[in-house]
Amino acid sequence: MALNLGLTSLFLAFLSAVYAAVVVLAINPRKQEAWVESARNASMLTFPLITLSALSIIILIVQGHYEVAYVANASSSTTPWYLKITALWGGQAGSLLFWSWLMSAFTSAVMLRNWKRDRSLMPYVILVSMITLAFFLYLSLFIENPFERLWQNLSTGDVKPALFQPANTQLFIPRDGNGLNPLLRHIGMIIHPPMLYLGFVGMVVPFSFAIAALITGRTDDEWIRTTRRWMLVGWLFLSLGLILGGRWAYDVLGWGGYWGWDPVENAALMPWLTGTAFLHSVMIQEKRGMLKVWNMILIIVTYALVIMGTFLTRSGVLSSVHAFAQSAIGPLFFGFIAITFTASMILLFWRWDRLKSETQLDSLLSREAAFLLNNLLFMGVAFATLWGTLFPIFSELATNQKITVGPPFYNQVNGPLLAVIVLLMGIAPLVAWRKSSFKALGRLMWIPAVLTLVSLVAFYLLGARTPASLLGYGIAAFVGFTTLSEYVRGVMARMRLGENVFVALINLAARNRRRYGGYIIHLGVVAMAFGVVGSYMFQQETQASLKPGQTLALGGFTMRFDSLAQFPLDDGRQVSRAEVTVLDQAGNTLGQLFPRHDLFDSGQPMTIPGVRSTLGEDFYVLLVGWEPIAANGATFKIYLNPLINLVWLGGLIFIVGTLVAAWPDADEEKRYIAESVSTLERAVKAS
Amino acid sequence: MNPQLLITIYKIASWIIEQLIQRRAESSPQAKAKIIQQRKTSAVWSLVGTLMFLIGALAASMFMCVDFVFAQGGTPPPITDDQVNAVAKQLFCPICENIPLDVCPTQACAQWRDTIREKLAQGWSEDKIKDYFVQQYGERVLAKPRTTGLSLYVWVIPPAVILIAALFFAWYVRNARMKTAAASVATSSEEVDEDDYAKRLEKELSKRR
Numbered sequence: 079m080a081l082n083l084g085l086t087s088l089f090l091a092f093l094s095a096v097y098a099a100v101v102v103l104a105i106n107p108r109k110q111e112a113w114v115e116s117a118r119n120a121s122m123l124t125f126p127l128i129t130l131s132a133l134s135i136i137i138l139i140v141q142g143h144y145e146v147a148y149v150a151n152a153s154s155s156t157t158p159w160y161l162k163i164t165a166l167w168g169g170q171a172g173s174l175l176f177w178s179w180l181m182s183a184f185t186s187a188v189m190l191r192n193w194k195r196d197r198s199l200m201p202y203v204i205l206v207s208m209i210t211l212a213f214f215l216y217l218s219l220f221i222e223n224p225f226e227r228l229w230q231n232l233s234t235g236d237v238k239p240a241l242f243q244p245a246n247t248q249l250f251i252p253r254d255g256n257g258l259n260p261l262l263r264h265i266g267m268i269i270h271p272p273m274l275y276l277g278f279v280g281m282v283v284p285f286s287f288a289i290a291a292l293i294t295g296r297t298d299d300e301w302i303r304t305t306r307r308w309m310l311v312g313w314l315f316l317s318l319g320l321i322l323g324g325r326w327a328y329d330v331l332g333w334g335g336y337w338g339w340d341p342v343e344n345a346a347l348m349p350w351l352t353g354t355a356f357l358h359s360v361m362i363q364e365k366r367g368m369l370k371v372w373n374m375i376l377i378i379v380t381y382a383l384v385i386m387g388t389f390l391t392r393s394g395v396l397s398s399v400h401a402f403a404q405s406a407i408g409p410l411f412f413g414f415i416a417i418t419f420t421a422s423m424i425l426l427f428w429r430w431d432r433l434k435s436e437t438q439l440d441s442l443l444s445r446e447a448a449f450l451l452n453n454l455l456f457m458g459v460a461f462a463t464l465w466g467t468l469f470p471i472f473s474e475l476a477t478n479q480k481i482t483v484g485p486p487f488y489n490q491v492n493g494p495l496l497a498v499i500v501l502l503m504g505i506a507p508l509v510a511w512r513k514s515s516f517k518a519l520g521r522l523m524w525i526p527a528v529l530t531l532v533s534l535v536a537f538y539l540l541g542a543r544t545p546a547s548l549l550g551y552g553i554a555a556f557v558g559f560t561t562l563s564e565y566v567r568g569v570m571a572r573m574r575l576g577e578n579v580f581v582a583l584i585n586l587a588a589r590n591r592r593r594y595g596g597y598i599i600h601l602g603v604v605a606m607a608f609g610v611v612g613s614y615m616f617q618q619e620t621q622a623s624l625k626p627g628q629t630l631a632l633g634g635f636t637m638r639f640d641s642l643a644q645f646p647l648d649d650g651r652q653v654s655r656a657e658v659t660v661l662d663q664a665g666n667t668l669g670q671l672f673p674r675h676d677l678f679d680s681g682q683p684m685t686i687p688g689v690r691s692t693l694g695e696d697f698y699v700l701l702v703g704w705e706p707i708a709a710n711g712a713t714f715k716i717y718l719n720p721l722i723n724l725v726w727l728g729g730l731i732f733i734v735g736t737l738v739a740a741w742p743d744a745d746e747e748k749r750y751i752a753e754s755v756s757t758l759e760r761a762v763k764a765s
Numbered sequence: 766m767n768p769q770l771l772i773t774i775y776k777i778a779s780w781i782i783e784q785l786i787q788r789r790a791e792s793s794p795q796a797k798a799k800i801i802q803q804r805k806t807s808a809v810w811s812l813v814g815t816l817m818f819l820i821g822a823l824a825a826s827m828f829m830c831v832d833f834v835f836a837q838g839g840t841p842p843p844i845t846d847d848q849v850n851a852v853a854k855q856l857f858c859p860i861c862e863n864i865p866l867d868v869c870p871t872q873a874c875a876q877w878r879d880t881i882r883e884k885l886a887q888g889w890s891e892d893k894i895k896d897y898f899v900q901q902y903g904e905r906v907l908a909k910p911r912t913t914g915l916s917l918y919v920w921v922i923p924p925a926v927i928l929i930a931a932l933f934f935a936w937y938v939r940n941a942r943m944k945t946a947a948a949s950v951a952t953s954s955e956e957v958d959e960d961d962y963a964k965r966l967e968k969e970l971s972k973r974r
Contacts, residue, residue: 332870333864333868341863396862438941439938439941442938447938450938451934454927457930458926458927458930462923462927465922469918470905477915479903479904480905482863482904482908483910484865484907484908485865486908487910487920491924619847621845621850622845622847684870715846
């Protein structure tokens with residue numbers, strides 16, 4: 079029942095998406111109002127339909143319909159109920175449907191929120207978002223259908239998934255499912271994919287508005303305002319997804335780090351980079367009417383990277399080009415990216431004249447130039463990342479030999495670029511629009527510079543002795559001080575108007591949330607920069623096999639191996655759990671840790687670290703091996719990750735700042751709508 | 766063919782050509798001299814840029830070729846796990862997806878780490894062990910792509926593209942400033958003054974209200 083319901087509503091959702099897109103293409107939206115309304119209703123209908131379809135899958139999983147291939151692959155009878163729900167995005171077919179569901183949710187939100195305000199753009203927003211949605215629904219229907227059932231051939235006994243019963247077969251019902259991939263049975267993995275996908279689909283909205291602006295020729299300020307808001311929403315979720323993904327890797331993958339420049343990570347990072355570039359350069363367009371073409375390009379590239387990110391992670395192209403060629407999903411994605419990108423570029427060239435700059439750059443020492451440099455650097459990082467991610471594919475195509483582009487490449491190429499970005503983040507907000515002078519800049523910067531020098535001495539005394547680390551800490555400290563100085567200046571200016579410190583601080587942020595929210599984000603980045611420099615440059619590790627009672631020392635700490643226990647769990651995994659004690663230099667006990675190693679019945683291992691976490695550093699212990707029979711010896715790997723908690727703390731500040739900057743301003747909305755209405759009324763009266 | 770499309774293509778082409786030859790409407794000798802001066806400056810800039818790029822590329826490739834050679838000699842026999850990991854860190858698991866060998870938890874990788882241990886005990890150098898792995902499993906085991914053959918492009922292309930983009934950026938900024946200067950809208954430098962900062966801030970804040 080649920081199966082038929084889900085399949086039917088999926089098909090109907092596909093039909094309404096196609097219908098909405100075709101209607102917009104076929105009519106003249108300015109004259110045929112009723113048809114536009116119809117297209118809107120069809121596009122909004124996709125949301126309840128896909129919701130129904132997704133619910134059907136969850137019902138199938140919860141009820142244990144293992145004859146459905148997806149259910150068998152993503153769950154089992156021992157899977158807890160909450161993981162049965164999240165199993166919706168635990169596998170390929172389900173996650174594609176989940177993508178579509180979020181996409182239709184976003185589209186409906188746009189329809190409800192922006193319908194009146196951006197009336198003339200909306201038909202084409204429907205067109206672009208429905209084409210994208212139809213593409214993903216097509217994949218869900220015809221290539222990766224989550225409702226496929228298993229059929230056993232009566233003569234050969236082969237079991238194959240198919241939507242409809244093939245000839246000479248009978249339904250095959252496995253006794254139990256394979257269960258969700260153990261690595262995904264983690265709180266981080268429950269929240270991380272939805273956030274990442276929300277970020278991805280959130281960035282489809284700005285693209286829809288950009289294309290709508292190009293088609294209608296209404297390339298004035300209207301679309302860019304709307305677009306910036308939606309981009310900020312997508313960007314917020316993408317940032318959250320990236321941070322949560324890092325935390326998940328740190329907690330579950332057991333390699334002592336949080337970011338490995340893995341292709342899957344890169345796929346999510348690239349749209350974030352171009353989106354960040356856009357969020358900065360859009361300010362130049364709003365303030366000075368410049369860079370209109372460039373902003374269009376940034377949005378188009380971001381959209382292409384979003385689709386490509388999904389493609390890279392979903393088509394299997396990364397593991398092997400040959401696997402990619404065999405499945406139908408890869409070439410389809412490839413074609414879709416090529417077509418949408420080319421079409422967008424043609425549109426852009428067509429409207430090139432309307433996107434002329436209204437003003438010109440006045441000075442090399444100006445906010446505009448600083449933002450341009452910011453864009454150059456972000457695009458540089460994005461390109462290097464793209465190149466490193468795709469190169470193994472090129473290599474395999476050209477020479478039939480795979481190569482690995484590992485972290486050393488990214489650290490060497492992106493490391494310096496990112497450092498310059500952070501430095502620029504400290505200077506740019508001090509540079510005035512249009513034109514600034516070194517004198518003015520010097521006056522604003524000397525206090526932060528002096529404070530930076532003082533803290534550098536402190537860092538040196540605290541043990542940061544290498545030039546690279548001093549440079550890293552120095553940049554981060556300088557940016558922190560300049561950003562704080564912006565707050566101080568603002569607050570002092572307001573205090574001169576008679577407000578006390580706290581009122582001044584609150585008013586400052588409340589009156590210009592975008593700017594001061596932005597600075598909070600910058601402070602978050604500063605904290606993260608400290609964490610990254612500390613944990614990357616001063617990470618220590620050691621590994622040794624110990625007998626109970628033996629110790630292993632690392633960086634002022636000593637770890638004593640106490641005991642090891644092995645036991646099975648209900649869900650079939652075999653757990654090996656060690657008890658260790660962490661001691662400081664004087665021999666005082668700091669605490670006990672329980673690093674463990676779980677071996678799942680599928681043969682997949684999972685290494686869960688025991689971590690003693692303080693603001694100063696994480697003492698991160700992994701149980702990497704043990705002697706199986708006597709069970710009285712074990713191998714441990716210890717990482718000492720200094721300042722790593724600043725990465726998470728900085729991430730939190732970052733998200734708070736984004737919320738401050740992005741939270742919808744009720745008054746502003748009302749005023750805007752009132753303004754639009756009154757303009758309309760006047761126009762009606764005049765005519 | 767759609768005439769609009771043809772016009773668009775024509776526009777693109779003419780824009781590119783215009784940018785390339787910097788055709789300007791001015792005809793006065795002063796303007797011509799200025800254009801020549803401009804061209805000279807851009808030629809010099811490109812030359813300097815190219816030279817810097819070459820020097821940078823050379824330095825980078827030298828830096829990359831000088832890999833650390835593991836200290837040998839003394840009394841080697843007990844190979845510690847840390848020594849093994851130091852080598853394994855530079856290698857990727859030949860069968861798993863994108864997992865460095867020093868942290869890969871599979872049984873196969875444990876065996877590969879044992880291989881490294883054996884080779885180290887036999888007195889093999891780090892490079893020799895890496896070469897051995899490449900020979901056995903292909904270049905995909907190297908975490909850091911080589912700087913020879915096709916892999917060289919991994920290293921060369923990003924800096925080259927970023928450099929070209931930087932040159933374009935410099936050209937754009939210079940060009941834009943020329944135009945502004947030509948328009949001679951000499952705006953007085955808006956220096957931020959401590960005293961009128963309060964005023965400016967208030968103005969900006971109230972504008973956003």
